[in-house]
Amino acid sequence: MSDVRNSNLKPETGAFFQRDRDWHPAAFTPGYKTSVLRSPQKALLSLDNTLSEITGPVFGHNILGEHDNDLITNFAKPGEMAIGPRIIVYGRVLDERGKGVPGALLEFWQANAGGRYRHRKEGYIAPLDPNFGGCGRTITDEDGNYSFRTIQPGPYPWPNGINDWRPAHIHFSVFGHGFAQRLITQMYFDGDPMIWQCPIVKTINDRAAIEALTAALDREATIPMDSRAYKFDIVLRGRRSTMFENRMEGN
Amino acid sequence: MAQSLNRLKESASQTAGPYVHIGLTPNFAEIDGVYGEDLGISMVNDKTRGERVTIVGRIFDGTGTPLRDALVEIWQADAAGLYNSPSEMRGSADPNFTGWGRCATNMDNGEFRFETIKPGSVPFKDGRGQAPHVSFWIVARGINLGLNTRMYFGDEDEANGKDPVLARVEHRSRVATLIAPREGDTFRFDIHLQGEKETIFFDI
Numbered sequence: 001m002s003d004v005r006n007s008n009l010k011p012e013t014g015a016f017f018q019r020d021r022d023w024h025p026a027a028f029t030p031g032y033k034t035s036v037l038r039s040p041q042k043a044l045l046s047l048d049n050t051l052s053e054i055t056g057p058v059f060g061h062n063i064l065g066e067h068d069n070d071l072i073t074n075f076a077k078p079g080e081m082a083i084g085p086r087i088i089v090y091g092r093v094l095d096e097r098g099k100g101v102p103g104a105l106l107e108f109w110q111a112n113a114g115g116r117y118r119h120r121k122e123g124y125i126a127p128l129d130p131n132f133g134g135c136g137r138t139i140t141d142e143d144g145n146y147s148f149r150t151i152q153p154g155p156y157p158w159p160n161g162i163n164d165w166r167p168a169h170i171h172f173s174v175f176g177h178g179f180a181q182r183l184i185t186q187m188y189f190d191g192d193p194m195i196w197q198c199p200i201v202k203t204i205n206d207r208a209a210i211e212a213l214t215a216a217l218d219r220e221a222t223i224p225m226d227s228r229a230y231k232f233d234i235v236l237r238g239r240r241s242t243m244f245e246n247r248m249e250g251n
Numbered sequence: 252m253a254q255s256l257n258r259l260k261e262s263a264s265q266t267a268g269p270y271v272h273i274g275l276t277p278n279f280a281e282i283d284g285v286y287g288e289d290l291g292i293s294m295v296n297d298k299t300r301g302e303r304v305t306i307v308g309r310i311f312d313g314t315g316t317p318l319r320d321a322l323v324e325i326w327q328a329d330a331a332g333l334y335n336s337p338s339e340m341r342g343s344a345d346p347n348f349t350g351w352g353r354c355a356t357n358m359d360n361g362e363f364r365f366e367t368i369k370p371g372s373v374p375f376k377d378g379r380g381q382a383p384h385v386s387f388w389i390v391a392r393g394i395n396l397g398l399n400t401r402m403y404f405g406d407e408d409e410a411n412g413k414d415p416v417l418a419r420v421e422h423r424s425r426v427a428t429l430i431a432p433r434e435g436d437t438f439r440f441d442i443h444l445q446g447e448k449e450t451i452f453f454d455i
Contacts, residue, residue: 011338012338013340018454019261020260021396021454023260023261023263024261024395024396025264025395026395027394027396032393034392034393035266035393036313036393037316037393038312038313038391038394038444038445039393039394039444040444040445040449040450040452041445041446041449042449042452044452045420045451045452045454046454049455050373050374050375050416051328051334051373052326052334052373052401053386053455054338055338056326057326057335063290065285068286074285094259096258096261097257097258098259107275109270118273119272119273119280120280120358121358122269133273133282134274135282135285136274137286171265171268171271171274173267173274173275177336177337177338180455182324182388184265184267184271184390184397185262185263185264185265186265200266203265204263204265208260209263210263212263213262213263213265235259235260236261238259
């Protein structure tokens with residue numbers, strides 16, 4: 001299923017760096033109310049990677065349709081487009097060693113310009129845009145680059161506190177090369193004052209970790225008279241070299 | 252000052268939220284016509300080698316209520332114990348088996364379901380065989396970082412008894428939370444996020 005497999009790059013087979021779970025949000029974050037009953041209370045069992053964690057699915061370009069990375073048109077009627085501020089989101093998928101991650105499948109989803117999601121369980125009074133579905137996907141190139149076109153989503157109220165609003169955000173799901181790299185996160189927009197008020201953002205303790213989820217406006221990448229651009233790099237777990245890997249139990 | 256290690260920090264996780272289906276299973280979310288079919292809904296075809304089995308289950312919160320907005324992915328070896336991955340160096344996995352599946356839990360009853368095959372044994376780091384198992388990754392509203400667990404098969408008592416990962420579980424009464432009982436061709440794997448029956452989750 002993979003282009004990566006057919007490339008001349010030697011596949012990497014090392015275990016992944018340990019996750020820094022103080023950098024990631026904790027499971028139990030009562031300011032985000034739903035986490036209270038959905039967080040494990042017992043300690044996680046630490047497991048240095050076996051083949052089951054080191055390996056993972058890799059996807060080929062054959063799964064992609066022509067408009068999968070263009071949310072302005074991929075749900076629109078012929079000749080029509082989604083309403084809202086037109087933007088390009090681009091960046092690189094890297095690992096913690098700074099190496100580009102080629103062949104990484106990225107999937108993204110978002111509300112429309114008014115903050116309304118196209119979902120049966122969602123009842124916000126802002127209307128649906130008949131030309132906007134809200135999903136897209138792409139695969140990184142050999143250097144880890146990706147890009148897609150969309151409209152900037154609007155902020156969105158949600159039943160947590162009485163008056164909680166999500167900042168404008170785009171959800172990202174990322175596959176690297178191993179199942180242990182699997183990651184879902186959210187991208188925020190530079191300068192949005194709602195970021196620092198959001199109970200979901202505040203599940204992350206480290207300000208630098210939040211800033212790393214905030215996309216920068218890039219005037220050099222805008223298309224004049226067409227679309228502005230936001231740059232959003234995503235970092236996946238790095239992995240150990242296998243050159244001195246032994247086979248002893250217990251590290 | 253020593254040299255910098257020049258490492259980056261992993262992007263911090265955020266919850267998948269209640270509308271994860273829009274992005275990962277849009278057809279399930281009734282967003283038709285963008286993708287032909289949802290990714291990961293079929294793992295096998297007519298030619299897949301191995302014993303066909305069904306894995307079903309539900310995910311329960313701390314009150315015992317099933318999650319009806321979760322998304323589950325599984326990753327497993329083929330019948331010979333090989334992974335369909337570029338990092339698999341021991342040989343070529345069954346080309347008719349993806350090894351990877353994705354399922355949104357049912358919006359009414361919370362059930363997830365995978366039509367798959369029973370995996371073969373995969374070696375542990377020291378070469379010992381691991382018991383057949385399926386890796387699970389669970390995301391949902393209220394889960395800030397995807398939860399990793401493993402499902403073992405209830406008809407593999409002997410292999411489970413020798414499994415090097417299960418052997419690491421200090422509180423032996425908790426081992427049962429990772430073992431799915433067999434009912435015909437179906438293995439039922441219920442996951443409890445917290446409380447007395449809390450499933451073992453891994454930091455992998």
